[in-house]
Amino acid sequence: MRLLLIEDNVPLADELTALFTQHGYAVDWCTDGRDAAVMATSEPFDIIILDLGLPGRPGLTLLEQWRADGLDTPILILTARSSWSERITGLRAGADDYLPKPFHPDELILRLQALVRRRHGQRPSPTISVAGVVLDENGQSAWRTSDDTPVNLTRAEFAILRYLMLHPDHVIAKDRLLDHLYDSEHDRNPNVVEVHINHLRQKLGRGVIITQRGQGYRFGGDSAAA
Amino acid sequence: MSLTRRLDLGLLASVLVVMLLLAHGSVVLFDYVLRDYLTERLREDAESLATLPVDRDNQVRIDPLRLRASFNQVYSGQYFVIDIDDTIHLRSRSLWDHRLKPVQGDTAQIREGPENQSLLAWTGQYHRGQHHFTITTALDYSTVTRRLDWLRLCIWGLGGVMAILLVFIQRRVIRLGLMPLEKLQRELAQLHEGKRMALETRVPDEIAPFVDELNHQLERIERVLNRSRDGIANLGHALKTPLSVMETQLARRELEQFPDLRQSLHARLDDIHRLVEKELQRARLDTGEVSAAARFQPDSDIQPLLDTLREIHTNVTFINNNTLLTPLPWDRDELLEILGNLLDNAGKWAHGIARLTMSCDRGRFVMLIEDDGPGIPPDQRARVMGRGTRLDEQVSGHGLGLGIVEQIVHHHGGEIHLGESDLGGLAVTVELPTPVSN
Known part of the structure; x- marks a missing residue:
């Protein structure tokens, strides 16, 4: 799971990077709005966490720009602005969560999981259950x-299985998996x-996990049950 | 006492005093001039009497036919007395039996006359041959006195009328002069209600420095207020990031061995967060101004809010029972904050339905937010209110919402009640008194 963290406060970004890594996300971090604008479109992120008060370009402008350009990555706004009117503004600009x-870090992680799950058409629940295999995201x-x-x-292993x-x-090419x-x-x-797949x-x-030679990997489910 | 009234009374008093003095003074002056003039006439009369023919035996006879008719008519108002050598005593017939004594001095004086007349009398000494004549002439002065009294009354009356007229004119002048002050008063009232930031009326030079100073001070206060408001807002927002850092650090695995410490630090962070939100909200409320653009529009503002809530609480159906269409006289952000927090709470607790009903009733705007969740038992409702405590740690959120809602509602003089909904859960009623529009 590739995650783009756009946050200009270094201590918070450090903590969040540690937190996300711990939960199996690969984190890229930007502090500046202009860098973020380029990065979000050039790399295949699965989720973006956006702070609104950014140097360079304001977060809301970035968000509107991305949505206008057709970027459909789930975006969670993480901001000090807590009023409902600001929340509505953020969500109307194209954010998926606010x-x-x-x-609380737990809540952030839950929201991230729910967002990713929703993007892949699954019900938000603490576990992912596909073809006889259950993955607990919190317990890894x-x-x-x-x-x-x-x-x-x-x-x-958790990150690969979750993806x-x-x-x-879907058959996932190795490069895509790496990305x-x-x-x-x-x-x-x-x-x-x-090695991890083994x-x-x-x-x-x-x-x-089924290897499709020359193409990549595919989730196979519980082979014993099949 | 108003300035106008004070000026009215002052002017009235001074005009009356001036009129009184004028009336009295002019009557005294008239009196003096008339006496002077009449004295001259009396002297002429006396001189003409002194030239009356005297007999050869030194007997003075007065031929009534040679005298003026009025001297012969009884109490006609013109009299004379002639003493010749203190032996012969002649009187005009008009005096009849009244005695008139000679007057001392060179000027005419008032003497008592017959039939309540007051006489202006003058005495002259003449020598003719061996004879010494003392001739006293007099005339009725009471008619003149009566005229002068009437004149005095006239002047008084005229003075009174003028005084009233002057007061009216002055009133008019003052009102015209004070017109800018009245405008100023209206502007001050608007200022008080927060509808205006400075006084703009053109004022007379005398009070311009005051208004300028006031404007200057207002501007300064506004600036200071803005600065402190921005300061609070910036500080509040800036504090939230370090708070987030600490919250995240608290969640580290290393701290799992110290659950008590973690819990206690967590509670302190929550306290700080609560205070920060409270002060931020206060700073927002202190802004106070509601421009027409920032007003709450039920028809266009509720839908996005409900859309947002539906995304957050996907398993809850939000019902909008709103029939109001006109803009409401409150700030959009503030009402959204109230509705957002209460509906979010309803969404957290509801099993399947949350309902918003808004109505306007007898000058009160009522918002009713209901859910079909477990509700709150009556004995715990008071505890929920007032402190923004959360009853159930399981449901996410920081328990701040209700505190902020209360803060906004109380700021607008409204009330908030918890009750039971016919949906089965909690019913929160928020009542806001409609501000008096002018």
């Missing part, structure tokens, strides 16, 4: 409905992805 500061664990014993996942589960029935799993500064090693197969059964 969270006033100060917020997964289990097969056939045996119901949760298996803990590493951050990378594949959010796009079931969504690592931020722009991270060293991308395709072999590492293979781990996942060991934990949840061989059929959970």
